Amino acid sequence: AQSVAQPEDQVNVAEGNPLTVKCTYSVSGNPYLFWYVQYPNRGLQFLLKYITGDNLVKGSYGFEAEFNKSQTSFHLKKPSALVSDSALYFCAVRAYSGGSYIPTFGRGTSLIVHP
Amino acid sequence: DGGITQSPKYLFRKEGQNVTLSCEQNLNHDAMYWYRQDPGQGLRLIYYSQIVNDFQKGDIAEGYSVSREKKESFPLTVTSAQKNPTAFYLCASKRTEPRELFFGEGSRLTVL
Numbered sequence: 482a483q484s485v486a487q488p489e490d491q492v493n494v495a496e497g498n499p500l501t502v503k504c505t506y507s508v509s510g511n512p513y514l515f516w517y518v519q520y521p522n523r524g525l526q527f528l529l530k531y532i533t534g535d536n537l538v539k540g541s542y543g544f545e546a547e548f549n550k551s552q553t554s555f556h557l558k559k560p561s562a563l564v565s566d567s568a569l570y571f572c573a574v575r576a577y578s579g580g581s582y583i584p585t586f587g588r589g590t591s592l593i594v595h596p
Numbered sequence: 597d598g599g600i601t602q603s604p605k606y607l608f609r610k611e612g613q614n615v616t617l618s619c620e621q622n623l624n625h626d627a628m629y630w631y632r633q634d635p636g637q638g639l640r641l642i643y644y645s646q647i648v649n650d651f652q653k654g655d656i657a658e659g660y661s662v663s664r665e666k667k668e669s670f671p672l673t674v675t676s677a678q679k680n681p682t683a684f685y686l687c688a689s690k691r692t693e694p695r696e697l698f699f700g701e702g703s704r705l706t707v708l
Binding site: 527581 | 684688697
């Protein structure tokens with residue numbers, strides 16, 4: 482079965498420190514991987530994606546993610562966290578199901594950045 | 597500006613009533629999706645449509661129905677058969693692969 486896992490329900494980090502939100506995946510074939518962010522009572526916003534090419538992907542708001550095929554991971558990173566980065570983060574994978582490619586999401590990780 | 601519009605933002609319903617959530621997009625996207633979000637459970641797929649006049653069940657379709665008569669519109673009906681309908685509902689759309697999803701702002705349904 483194809484799936485994506487976010488092993489941490491919550492990540493706490495101090496403002497100015499680097500942050501990492503973890504994501505691992507299990508898919509057959511080439512993985513298409515995505516990160517989204519959600520603020521309270523809002524829809525999800527796209528941050529970045531990996532389709533092919535360079536393993537380090539840069540996205541919106543200073544976020545980046547590193548694709549690691551051997552570890553089947555796609556961790557989200559930022560060199561210096563801001564209080565305004567506090568939100569719910571979702572990793573997603575394009576998964577093949579019932580003849581179609583369906584976006585499948587992890588359970589989400591709540592990022593809390595302390596002043 | 598292009599985007600996805602969901603309405604209503606908040607909706608209250610009595611048990612036994614059907615309710616329809618609207619989702620309209622002007623992005624000219626072919627594919628549209630409905631997800632349900634519950635705390636700690638991430639997003640679960642209810643229904644999706646890859647093209648007009650065609651749709652498929654997702655992982656939790658029981659108690660829900662959809663239609664796709666126009667490219668721009670993908671309404672979701674929460675029927676009385678849905679046993680636990682209180683949730684945050686998200687509509688999304690995208691172009692062909694390998695594109696990211698565009699989301700609406702969501703509709704929060706509360707059953708009284």
